[in-house]
Amino acid sequence: MAEYKHQAIDHRTEDLNGLALIDASKNGPEELVKSFLSTDGIDVNSTYHERSSLHWAVERGHQAIVQLLIDHGAQIGARDACGLTPPMLTCANHDSTLVEISLDQHDNPRKKDFYNQLPSILALRTENCPLQGSERMKALIEVLLNNCTNSDLEVRDRYGRTSLSLAVRIGNEDIIKLLLNREADKNCALFFAIRDENADSFKMSLKEGVNIEVRDLKGYTPLLSAVQRNHTYAVKMLLQYNADLEARDPYTIQNLSISFN
Structure with a gap:
């Protein structure tokens, strides 16, 4: 028998659901996992809450246990809930x-x-x-x-x-x-940077040669989007790249030059 969490575990006890192996894979140590895997009747692919021993070992970062389970037939492609x-x-x-x-x-x-x-x-x-x-x-x-x-x-x-x-x-x-x-899609990268107000990503996107007059699914150009979000830095940069001030807002049907007057 092996000592685990201050309790004696009898490997001869039938482990119908593989719960002991799952617990050992989740918490270690590796020697205990080896001991369970060498025991008849232990299913390496048993699950608990739809997660296998391999799922738990991976989530906890137990690389040695992960390799051990794979070597004993753990299914890499098994899905959890x-x-x-x-x-x-x-x-x-x-x-x-x-x-x-x-x-x-x-x-x-x-x-x-x-x-x-x-x-x-x-x-x-x-x-x-x-x-x-x-x-x-x-x-x-x-x-x-x-x-x-x-x-x-x-x-x-x-x-x-x-x-x-x-x-x-x-x-x-x-x-x-x-x-x-x-x-x-580099054009999408520009819109994402405007949305997240990420100046570094915004500058990088401009350097990649994006189309600054492209419109998103709502009909906004990057400049319209930046104005709507009050993203001052992006507005200034886009104007430096000659973004079209006459671009029309798809909802108010007015152009940006009105907004800046």
Whole structure:
């Protein structure tokens, strides 16, 4: 028997739901996981609240346990209640290791969760990005971009977010450049920067040669959008780039020159 959380666990006890393995995968240590995996009747793919041992190990960042579970047949492509696979979960931790392992096992890196979120969107969500200059995050995005199509970059999740819009929101210039080099819509990047009042991303978008007279789905040009949001810096910059003051507001049917008089 092994000592775990001050309780003796009898490996001979039938573990119908794999709960002991799940708990060990979630909390460690690795030796306990090894012990359970060597026991007859333990199903490595059992789930608790629709999450497998591999899901829990990935979320907790237990790399050695993750590899151990995979070596014993854990399913990399299994989905939890939100449609997340273990590789998707590891994207939130900006760890490309499991993503690369999943690619070696021919798992589809373009899977979306039930909220239509691609792995790149999961990696770039604001709550997952405490460090704007994270090299781990950049390395992960590079791996994901090498295994997706350009059209994937325009995929919007249930909340209307794209990989580029999230990169602009966190202001990560390296990742914005990576996405623009893969032909992500640079015009959208300009609108995202105006919306988020991100001056650095805004300047970068202008340097990329955007169409400053393009209109969004509501019919606004970048200048109209900046004026509507009282984004003074963006207005001044767009005027320096000769944005059209005669552009008409699609709702008030008046041009901007009236607003500035």
